[in-house]
Each structure stands twice: as structure tokens, then as C-alpha cells.
Amino acid sequence: MLQLAVVEVTDARPHAPEYDAYTRGMTRRTVADAAILGWDARLLTAERLGTDGLLDATESADAIVIMGGEDIAPEFYGGQSGYEGEGHHYRTADAAELALVRRAALRATPVLGICRGHQVINVAFGGTLVQHMEETGHRLTDLPVEYTLVEHPVSLERSSTLALRLGEHVTVQSGHHQVIDRPGPGLRAVGWSHDGHIEAVEHDILPITGVQWHPEAPMAPVDQLERLLDGLEREALRQLAA
Template sequence: MVSNDSDGPRPVIGLPTYAERAVFGAWDTRCAILHHSYVDMVARAGGIPVLLPPTGVARPELVARLDGLVLTGGADIDPARYGGPAVPHGYTRADRDESEFELFRLARAARLPVLAVCRGLQLVNVALGGTLVGHLPDVVGHEGHSGGPGSFTPVAVTTAAGSRVAAVAGAKVTAHCHHHQAIDRLAPGLTATAHAADGTIEAVETTSGPFLIGVQWHPEADSADDRLMRAVVTAAARREERAA
């Protein structure tokens, strides 16, 4: 049985990483890396973080060893996947797309609880048949969601009454945002359950099936609030209890 109790077994939570060049110590080399704030968030919430490099790891035998999945932030989704035009802003990573679309498919088939963060939310929407806004400032007329280089912007978000994200995070959220894309056409099977004042969709969830919440903001950036991650850990525990 999976538990977030410090004395019991803890759920194993998968975290997809970037394959990027990094400099550390005497080394300047290609690495599998991820912001440590994701690792810290999972650990604080009672899970065991496991880093997943984007190189052929999206297989059923891997997913069978996971209790939950956080689809992490990062590069833009290749617009060819949703029939969008090339975007002159941002960047894409084909290796992450190839790995993580399959990882999400397998996780859903295995009924793993999923928290999708920023790029992760966008991936979920595209994987289920939705589309994206290529460059959000062109639509809303400002860069209030974008943040500066290496920083987040606080954005006031209102959640939908009765939604799962409202039950977890509350009616109002001060979201930590760093994104220049967003959901355009919402995928079938998803419900938009939080919005910014300019109408940007800031959270989605499913009305049926296994636990799935996607947020356009970065919960890992707020070390004082782990409620979304704790919800994933709790869902993982309940899933294992039903399977026992």
C-alpha cells in the first residue's frame, strides 16, 4: 500500500527531465536535468521523486513502477502536433515530445494520477485533441503571463466553484506564471476550471476517469503551498488501496 505517512511506503512519482547542456564543476556536457524545485515539491508532499530522461523511457514496464506522474514545464510543444503555424518565439524539444506524449498515454491507460504543469497542461490538451495559442501576448495584448528571464510573474486566478482544483487550491490562487502559450481550443474530455482575468485558461481537469489536473502556472515555485502535489500523493495512495 502506498502512503504519504513518514513511517510507511511512499508513492513513486515520475518527473520528466530536459536533455540539455549544463556546466558544473569541471564539466560542460549534455545532461538530464530538471529544476530542483520539482524534486523538493514531491518530497515535501510525501512522494519519492524519480527523474525520467527523454530517451526511450516511455514504456509500460516503467509506468508499472510509478504511482503517479508530474508532467513538468519546459519547451513549447511542436506546433505540427496540433496543426499550428511555426512560432518565432520560444523553442521546441522533439525528444521530450516523443517521450512525454507516449508517457502520458501509458499513464492514463494505467490510471495513474497526473499533475500537468505549464508545458504539461499544454501537452495534455494537445494529446487529447485540443490546440494552443502560439504566442499569448498577441491575443491578450500584454506579457503579464510571461515573467522575465528566469523568473515568475504573479497572476490572479479564479477557480470554478465545485471543481477539483478549487477543492484543492481554493477559490482564488496567486499563480506563479512563466508561459507565452496557452490553451486555444479545449480538448474533448477536459473542463476549464480556472481562468485569469484576461480569460486565459489557467487550469483544466477531467470530469471522469483517473485523477488529472493541469495548471498553467508553476506550483513548484511556491514552497509554502504543496496542496496540488499532496492531492496527487493522496490519489496515488487510494489507487494502490483499490488495487490491493
Template sequence: MPRQPLIGVTTYLTRARWGAAWDLPAALLPASYAQHVQRAGGLAVQLPPDDPAAAGDIVRRLDGLVLAGGEDLDPGLYGERPHARAGAPVPERDAWELALLDAALERGVPVLGICRGMQLMNVHAGGTLCQHLPDEVGHEDHNPVVGSFTDHLVKPVPGTRLGGLLPEPCDVATHHHQSVSRLGDGLVATAYAEDGTVEALERPGDGVFAVGVQWHPEARDDLRLTRALVEAATTH
């Protein structure tokens, strides 16, 4: 039997309550992320924020990396002041995940960015974000119910890696109020919502698996993206 690839998944760093009495700072992640990786054939390990200088040592032990969803990125990372509707940034998480991504790209470790993770990939490449998407598209359909995923249609771009994995338009689980504005250097947009919002991006090139999606595949049963990550990690 081939060895199952080890897939690192980044986490929140926030205050949390659990049990009858505990209310403490916590590194946490919805269980659906790990379960999705496991169902796709990988071994999942959580990567709480750490010293960015340790990112290279961590990535050397991984076969693949998932940049999970979460809080808004610090707009200072792309040279902007915070929008009135932007959430409070978590600098420790921003710095850690940018360092992990940098190390993964340098070593050719496959990467899947989910929601915030896709946005981080874009900012890492020098791109910018729209800090409150309803200002641009005039509706709330990308995040109609806070705290709940809602489906909407995305159209993959033919001829891209994502287009090969998802060849037909499909409904995806959405929950975001920010989006890609200016695309980062070396990235291509690979799926769009019906209102023109960039819903996926990737780094093109044979042998390179660096894919970001604005939606949440872990919130639904479709394993095609995560299986592709696991397959790329197995090859790596």
C-alpha cells in the first residue's frame, strides 16, 4: 500500500468556549476540513500559527498544504486602509500562513487555498482584494446568511487545471464578503461567479499544483478538488 500523504491544514487563533467551564485562547478548525482530507485519502494535521521562521521546517515534513478559510487579511498587506466593514485582522495568522505558502511554493509542495486561503495566495503574489464585495456587485448573494453556507453557481475556465477537475458549471458553498480585486503576478483566474467575481485562481505550469477557490469544498460532498490535492501530494 502506498503511504498516505500528510496534508497540513492551517487553523484559526481565537478565543473559544467549550465544555461546561472552558473559555480560553484556542487554535481551532471546523472538523469538516480534516474529514474532507481524510475522505480524499490523505492524513490531516493541523498547523496552528507559529513563528514564521519555522515554516520551512514544517513544510519539509508535509506532502501538501491547505490554507483554510477564516478572518479577513490585514489590508495593510496590500497597501490599503481598512474598510468600515472589514473584520479585525489576526497578524500572527497572516504572517504564519504567508511564510507557509512561501515555503510550499519554493519546495513545490501542492497547495489548496480555500476562501481566505485563496485571497492569501493572491496577496502573496502582489494582488489586492475588494474589502467588501457588495460594494462592487450590489448584492449579498456571496454571504446572504452570516454563519451559514449558501450555494451559488460558478463557471470554471476551460483549459485550466481547475477546468479539468470541474469541467462543467456547478453549485458551490459560499460564505465570503471579500474577493480578489487585482490578480497577483503569475496567477490566472480559473472560475467566475455569474456576477463576474473571481471564484478560483491557480499558478499555471506542468507539475505545479497551486489552486485557490473562493468557495468551501469541505462544506459539501464533492471531493474532486481535495482528491486532486491528495493525488498531487502523493506524487510529490
């Protein structure tokens, strides 16, 4: 049985209980769906474990999923504090997840990043972020958290692995105010939203993929998460056979 590490930012948000419950619900769905598909799926909390603890806990992982959550602290990608929409940061989790992606790159461990996880991948490779988008169409504000996600189309590059798994045109659920600005070295943009923002990246040679949207959201297409997890399994088996 392949071991999947599902990494969340934190397991305690006393300042935002509704957001915490909604976010952790999607994380629990990811773990549960992975288990149904045959993974030995383990949920790990980056803020609680820290860098050394997270690296130790994922030492034998065959693949990794980095989940969504809060903005990465701007000092990790050369940004400035005080930007519009800036919220609570979990710097211990940021450092731990960035270290995890960098070790995965050295070992060719398959990684899937979702929303924040997609941005973590980019920052780990030296990329930058747009700190706040003025455009609408990627999330709803001033509504209960369960209504913040927006449905919109994404176009995937025909030759990309994601297009082979999901098709060239997909409908997604997203809820974010930051996006990738400059992809890090080795990463290439393979997916774009209706307004031209980067929605997906793949590494040129490593089994590392990021999607800005939420395939694990309650209203996401029913098989979207399953197809992405199936892709991770194929990559993990390929690495074991190498």
C-alpha cells in the first residue's frame, strides 16, 4: 500500500472557527477519498510539527499533497507586508512545507499542491506571487465561508500531464486572492483562468504539480480529485520502479 502524506497548515484557528471548519472539511475529504482509492493516507499538520518534525513524519511517504489555507508570509518570496487582504500567517508551517517540497524535488517524490499548496511549490522553486488581485471572479467576499468559492473555467495546455488527466477545458472551484506571478525555475505554467491568471504549474522533469483551484471542494466535479490522486499514484509507482 502506497503511503500518502496529506499536509495541512494548522489544526487550530481560534480566530476563524468557520474558516477552520470549512478548510478542514475539505482536507478530511482528501484523506478519506485517498483511503478509498487504496492509499495509506496520513494527515500531518505543518504548524504543529515544524520543519524537522514534518520531514521526519514524511520520510517514507511515496507521495505528498499540500493543502490550501492562509497566505504564505511574504518574506519567503521577497514580498512586502501590509498588502491588501493580508491575514494571519503561519510562518512555522510555511518554512516546513517549503522544506518538504525542496526535499521532494531532490528525491523526485510526487507532489500535488492545492491552492496555497500550489503557491508553496512555486515559492519553493524561487518563484513569486501576486499578493492581491483586484479582479473579481476567483472568490466571493462578505459572505459566509461556505459561499466564498467561485466556479469558473480553466484552460490547460494540450501537452500537459494535467490535460491528459482532466481534459483541456475544466470547470473548477476556487477561492483565492493571490496567484503565481513568476514561475520558479523548472516550473512552467500549464493552466490559465478566464482572465489570464496562472491556475496550474508542472515541473519540467519532476512529478510535481500545482493547481490553484480546489478539486476537493464540495461542489467540484465529482471525479476531479480522484483523477488527480490517480495521477499521483501512477507517478509514485513509476518512481518505485525506477
